[in-house]
Amino acid sequence: MDRTQSDLLKAVIESSTSDRLKRILKDICVRSGDAYKLACSLLLLREDVSREEEADGEIKEDATTRYEMCEQCRKEYDVLANGEKACVWHEGELERDDEHDCWTDMDDYMLEEGSDAYWIKEQPEGFLWNCCDAKGDTDPQKSGCQTSRHEPLRNKKSRN
């Protein structure tokens, strides 16, 4: 009887040492984001997460969620890897830099057509962070003037 590849794989797993399998599993988690998430959900106990949060003196309703959206950097972060310097962000807002070249040739009616949110997407280089004058087209994770832990977004409905 022919063995399929999956039967063969099962047989190899059965006969492998646990050290070898541990190494392979770690390697798989590094190579594949999906595998990493799956391994986290299978191997990390939710109760452990909430206990860690409570030990910090920060009891949160959502403490059992493995991944959260951050209110500061607006990115998804790993609750278990939320160190003191995990989040780099700007405390201010993006403001249009009227002196930037990208606005010079633009007609007023075009500017009025789009909201700031629209232009931030289209021409981030024409904006500055009003907290520190960092350019709008730099990655806040690199240019951010604030460094702290990620803060969970309270209202998940505003996630977009």
Ligand SMILES: [Zn+2]
């Ligand atoms: Zn800033």
Ligand SMILES: [Zn+2]
């Ligand atoms: Zn953050």
